[in-house]
Amino acid sequence: MVQVGYISMDWVNTNPLYMYAAIGAGSAGVMLLIFMLLFLWEVKTYGIYKYIDRDDEKARNHYFYSFVGTIIYGHGQFKSSNNKVSMIMRLLCDTLFLVICDKLVMILCCTGDGKWRVDSKVTCWEGEHLKIGSIALIALAYYIPFCIMVAPMFVEFSTPLSGSCKDYFSLTSTVEFIKPYLSFITLSKSFMLVSAQFISQGKPVGTVLSQLLVCLALFASTVLWSWKNFNPLEFQQVSTPAFPYGVSIVKSLAFFAGVIGSIIELLFVYEVLPNTLFGASASQQDTDMQYLLLLVMISCVIAGLCFLRLKHVAKRAQKQYAPEKQAMLEENVEIQDMSPLFQGTQIAFDIFSNRWSWS
Known part of the structure; x- marks a missing residue:
C-alpha cells in the first residue's frame, strides 16, 4: 500500500561517457555563459552611459575597468563584477579546476587498440565518442586558457586592512593572491593533468613523476618569490604571492610535502624503502601512510618554527628602524612653491622607502 520513490543512480555506471561530458563540458559551458552575460551587460551599460546619459567620461571609465577593457589594457583592475560572481568563477575555475x-x-x-580508457566497450572517435569528444576538445580549448589568463581577475573584493604586523602574519585576515601567481598555479595543474593522462597514459610512475615536477616547481617559485619580497617594515603592501605572509609559508610547506610524498611513492614503487617503521613491520600501504603521517608532523613543526622566526625578525626590524625612520621623516625637506603648477604643494622624500610623497 505504501510506495517508496527513489532516484536511481545506476545510469552513472552504465553511461560514464555522458557523465564525464556532463561534468566537464557542462561546467565549462556555465563558465562561458557567465562570461557572455557579463560581456552583454557591460556593452548595455556602456551604451546607456554613452548614448542615453551622454556622459562620455563615465562611459570611458566603465569601459576601462570593464571585463573587456581589463583584458585589452592589461591593468588588472577589474571593477565590473561583484563578490557573488567572483565566488562562482573561483569555484569553477580554481576550486573545481x-x-x-x-x-x-x-x-x-x-x-x-582504439578503445576508450574508462570503458573498453566504447570505440574512440566513432559514433557517440566522436561527437562528445569533439565537444570536450572545444570545451578544453576554451576552459584552460580562460582559467589561466582571465579567471584570476575574478578575485573577491578584499576587506580593509589595518596594515599591522598582526594582519601581515595572521591566517584569519583577508587572504589575497596576486594574479600572476594564480595563473602560474593553474598552468602547473594543467601540465600535471596533461602529462599524467596523455604522456604517461595514466600509469602510476608517470603520474607520480608529473606530480613531483609540478610540486617542486611550485615550491621553488613560492619560496623564492615570497622571500624576495619579504618586507618587515611595510606590512600593508601585498607584494608577495599571498597575503598574509603566513599563507605563503603554508603553501610552501604543502608543496614541499607533495614533493616528499611523491618521492616516497616512487621509492615504494621500486621497493627501496623497507616495510618497517620504528621496528614495527606492516604492509606496504600501511607503511606508506605511516611515512606520510610522519612527514605531516615534521611539516607542522617546521611551520611553527618558521612563524616564530619571521615574527621575531619583523618585530626586531620594527624596533630597530622605527625611531630612525620617525626622526628622518621629521627632518625631511619640504619644498613649496616650486612653480605655479605646484603652488600649495608640499613635497618630501623618504630615504627608507626611497619614495617621493606630496600633499
Whole structure:
C-alpha cells in the first residue's frame, strides 16, 4: 500500500561517457555563459552611459575597468563584477579546476587498440565518442586558457586592512593572491593533468613523476618569490604571492610535502624503502601512510618554527628602524612653491622607502 520513490543512480555506471561530458563540458559551458552575460551587460551599460546619459567620461571609465577593457589594457583592475560572481568563477575555475579538466581530458584518452580508457566497450572517435569528444576538445580549448589568463581577475573584493604586523602574519585576515601567481598555479595543474593522462597514459610512475615536477616547481617559485619580497617594515603592501605572509609559508610547506610524498611513492614503487617503521613491520600501504603521517608532523613543526622566526625578525626590524625612520621623516625637506603648477604643494622624500610623497 505504501510506495517508496527513489532516484536511481545506476545510469552513472552504465553511461560514464555522458557523465564525464556532463561534468566537464557542462561546467565549462556555465563558465562561458557567465562570461557572455557579463560581456552583454557591460556593452548595455556602456551604451546607456554613452548614448542615453551622454556622459562620455563615465562611459570611458566603465569601459576601462570593464571585463573587456581589463583584458585589452592589461591593468588588472577589474571593477565590473561583484563578490557573488567572483565566488562562482573561483569555484569553477580554481576550486573545481582539477575535477572539470580531468573529466574533459579523460574523454580524449584512448588505449593503443582504439578503445576508450574508462570503458573498453566504447570505440574512440566513432559514433557517440566522436561527437562528445569533439565537444570536450572545444570545451578544453576554451576552459584552460580562460582559467589561466582571465579567471584570476575574478578575485573577491578584499576587506580593509589595518596594515599591522598582526594582519601581515595572521591566517584569519583577508587572504589575497596576486594574479600572476594564480595563473602560474593553474598552468602547473594543467601540465600535471596533461602529462599524467596523455604522456604517461595514466600509469602510476608517470603520474607520480608529473606530480613531483609540478610540486617542486611550485615550491621553488613560492619560496623564492615570497622571500624576495619579504618586507618587515611595510606590512600593508601585498607584494608577495599571498597575503598574509603566513599563507605563503603554508603553501610552501604543502608543496614541499607533495614533493616528499611523491618521492616516497616512487621509492615504494621500486621497493627501496623497507616495510618497517620504528621496528614495527606492516604492509606496504600501511607503511606508506605511516611515512606520510610522519612527514605531516615534521611539516607542522617546521611551520611553527618558521612563524616564530619571521615574527621575531619583523618585530626586531620594527624596533630597530622605527625611531630612525620617525626622526628622518621629521627632518625631511619640504619644498613649496616650486612653480605655479605646484603652488600649495608640499613635497618630501623618504630615504627608507626611497619614495617621493606630496600633499
